[in-house]
Amino acid sequence: xxxxxxxxxxxxxxxxxxxxxxxxxxxxxxxxxDGKPQTxxxxxxxxxxxxxxxxxxxxxLNVHGFCVLKSSSTVSPEDILMRPREVEDVCFKEAEALLQxxxxxxxxxxxxSLTVRKRDVRFPALQGSPAHLVTHxxxxxxxxxxxxxxxxxxxxxxxxxxxxxxxxxxxYDLLKYVxxxxxxxxxxxxIGPNDDYPLTLCNHTSxxxxxxxxxxxxxxxxxxxxxxxxxxxKHRWHYIAGQMPDDILVFRNTDSKGTRPRAFHCAVNNxxxxxxxxxxxxxxxxxxxxxxxxxx
Numbered sequence: 001x002x003x004x005x006x007x008x009x010x011x012x013x014x015x016x017x018x019x020x021x022x023x024x025x026x027x028x029x030x031x032x033x034d035g036k037p038q039t040x041x042x043x044x045x046x047x048x049x050x051x052x053x054x055x056x057x058x059x060x061l062n063v064h065g066f067c068v069l070k071s072s073s074t075v076s077p078e079d080i081l082m083r084p085r086e087v088e089d090v091c092f093k094e095a096e097a098l099l100q101x102x103x104x105x106x107x108x109x110x111x112x113s114l115t116v117r118k119r120d121v122r123f124p125a126l127q128g129s130p131a132h133l134v135t136h137x138x139x140x141x142x143x144x145x146x147x148x149x150x151x152x153x154x155x156x157x158x159x160x161x162x163x164x165x166x167x168x169x170x171x172y173d174l175l176k177y178v179x180x181x182x183x184x185x186x187x188x189x190x191i192g193p194n195d196d197y198p199l200t201l202c203n204h205t206s207x208x209x210x211x212x213x214x215x216x217x218x219x220x221x222x223x224x225x226x227x228x229x230x231x232x233x234k235h236r237w238h239y240i241a242g243q244m245p246d247d248i249l250v251f252r253n254t255d256s257k258g259t260r261p262r263a264f265h266c267a268v269n270n271x272x273x274x275x276x277x278x279x280x281x282x283x284x285x286x287x288x289x290x291x292x293x294x295x296x
Contacts, residue, residue, distance in 0.1 A: 005052035005241035009268045011200075012141050013231035014213075015044040025215035025228070032218075041142075041215070046231040050200050050268060052241040059238070061103070065204035065263035066251035068240065071098045077245065080281050081116060081136075088114045095177045095283050099250065105289055106173075112159040112284040119197055119277040124269075139197045139267030139278060143229045146284070147174065148214040149258045151225035156286065158222070171289040172256045178249040178282045193242030195273040199280070201251055202229070203236040204261035211235070212264075227254070229264050239268075253284075 014025070019040060027039035053059065056068040073094055079087045092111035099109050118136035147155050152174060157164055178199060211232045217224045229235075240247050251263035267278070 003052075005054075005272070006049060007270060007272050008047055008049050009271060010045040011048045011143055011231070011235075011237065011266065011268065013044045013046050013143060014215075014228050015042040016230040017042055020213065025213060026218055027215060028218035030220055041228075044231050046233070048233075048235065048237050050198075050237045050239050050270075053238045054241075056240075056247070059203075061250060061252060061261070063205065063261060065261035066201045066249060066265075069098060069102060069248045069250055070246050071095075071248050072246050077279070081118065081279060084114055084116050084281075091281070091283060096285070098248070099175070099177065099285065099287065102250075103287070106287040107290045108288040109175075110160075110286050110288075112155070112286055115282050115284075116280070117282070118279045121277060123197075139199075141197075141267050143202065143264045143266040145227040145262050145264055146176070146253045148225045148227045149254060149256075150214065151217070152254060152256070154222060154224040159284075159286075167256075170256065171291075173260065173287045173289065174253040174255065175285045175287050176249075176251055176253055176282055177285065178251075178280060193244050194275040194278060195242060195270050196275045196278040197267040197273075198239040198241075198243065198270055198278075199249060199265055200237045200239045200268050201249070202264040203238065204263060206232075206234055206236040207264065208232060208234070227264070237268075239270075 017040075023040060025040060027041055031038060053068055056070070059067050061067045071094070073091070075087045075090050075094075080091065088111075091114060096109045096111065100106065115137055117139060119139055120136075123138050124141060153164065155174075156167055160166070207229070211230050212227055213230065214225050215228050217226050240249070251265065252260060254262055
């Protein structure tokens with residue numbers, strides 16, 4: 001393992017506040033007004049070592065909560081950045097095919113959403129600012145899983161309106177597929193590699209159950225729930241140094257039973273980076289497991 005690509009940086013954990021014993025943790029993506037705070041989270045920035053994933057085959061979705069795959073795409077980075085809605089069907093089909101090839105335990109995989117992130121030069125100062133101030137989603141620096149078990153129903157209802165009954169009794173995973181790099185390195189005249197605000201993932205085997213708590217994610221039109229982390233120096237964090245367009249991170253956000261390894265994740269400041277501002281694509285999937293899953 002090449003330790004020269006490892007670095008230490010702050011992870012923006014949430015303080016284990018006694019307040020949470022009497023008030024549900026929450027965070028809103030808007031100003032609720034009337035003097036109510038936008039969140040009751042108190043940040044607990046903690047210096048953590050971020051290790052380079054090498055070799056790529058050293059992590060397993062069903063053990064560590066994430067893995068790295070290799071795959072190319074017929075869709076150009078420019079089209080993904082500028083016309084995501086026009087090309088998302090092709091992106092969905094390519095990603096679904098890759099997942100079906102590598103994970104035969106799934107009998108059906110359905111895309112839920114595609115998100116493009118393009119870091120604004122003013123980030124991270126923009127965190128918490130109104131969405132209209134930026135053209136794209138910004139990196140998420142709070143370690144999290146996108147949804148808790150209770151938050152899954154809200155997400156599925158939003159992505160598949162009127163179809164919640166279909167999910168009753170089904171065994172499924174909520175996966176995320178991240179094609180990290182869409183940036184152009186001008187000096188080389190090509191795409192990638194990039195290390196700017198990389199996505200880091202926490203090894204599931206290093207997380208204690210009481211490190212995890214669920215928090216309301218409050219939007220103007222709905223309330224969902226995600227899972228967040230309290231600090232623990234035993235956590236082991238990993239990233240791909242010099243991630244190229246064909247380096248694909250696949251990880252589990254949660255599952256219908258709440259028993260499988262999942263990957264808490266966040267973007268972090270990389271003091272070693274000399275790359276252009278981060279640009280990346282991610283796709284969320286619901287993956288239905290076979291009645292008797294075949295795991296290769």
